[in-house]
Amino acid sequence: MENKIFRNFLGEKGLKPTKERIAVLSEVFSFHGHFEPEYLYLRIKNAGSKASRASVYRTLSLLVDCGLVKKVTRTEKGNIYEHTYGHSHHDHMICDACGEIIEFYSEKLENLQDEICSENSFAGSSHTLEIRGHCKKCRTKQS
């Protein structure tokens, strides 16, 4: 489970599992979905724990390093993250109007990418696909 993975990672690096770091970890895994650092910071405060913005940023970086969290994308506002442990692979569609992020997964798409890799003698290990445009709501709102 993520707690163990994180503690292990810290141990290997000679880092300490402080309250702040654990607070960030558990908050990240307390909900499902994408988040910005500021939002996470506020959630932690709201949950009664304490961790400064600096610690949130610092811990987030550690969580990315140990693979528990992934930096999804960068917006005009800042970075967006998501936790990855126990979360299967998917890609994203991002609405340029309202910022909504839609997750999707397509077996066909995965296979096609494998095919393209073979054609190019490339050993693909991961990928990021981000489709930008307008979501259903924002499309209808326009007209």
Added chain:
Amino acid sequence: MENKIFRNFLGEKGLKPTKERIAVLSEVFSFHGHFEPEYLYLRIKNAGSKASRASVYRTLSLLVDCGLVKKVTRTEKGNIYEHTYGHSHHDHMICDACGEIIEFYSEKLENLQDEICSENSFAGSSHTLEIRGHCKKCRTKQS
């Protein structure tokens, strides 16, 4: 040609084709490849033209609006752009070992993405696909 397209775009909006805007435009199209705003600013200075950083940013924004330039991605440092006119769409495979960037294009992939967008009632306008792994050279080198 891009000069005409830009002037047309400006005309329609009641904007003026000032020396600064034209200087930015021609500099953007004076070379191939990706660039950051600051790099462009320095090139313009170096080319003997003049345009403040503010004007570079403002003009870049206009060029994106009229479709001549595309914001490729955001890095920790800032935005990266590329001119798109006369340059067809493609995606990238990036080798984690040697950094080589392989460009590829797949009609099937494009169609499949359109399909996925429809399924999600999403109006996709652009996408970025980046496949990471190891290129042919680095694969054989490993074994």
Added chain:
DNA sequence: CTGAAACTGAGATTGAATTGCAATTTAACT
């Protein structure tokens, strides 16, 4: 317990990007 090393929070700092504004330029209309 103790001390060295790791951590933390608050505030300062960074740096890309944007904005306010006074001076300047553009171009439409005489």
Added chain:
DNA sequence: AGTTAAATTGCAATTCAATCTCAGTTTCAG
């Protein structure tokens, strides 16, 4: 060509996420 309103510019100030500094605090191995 001259006039004038609107657009534009550059500079400096500002914004804002993210990072860094550093003095005080906490952790934990011995």
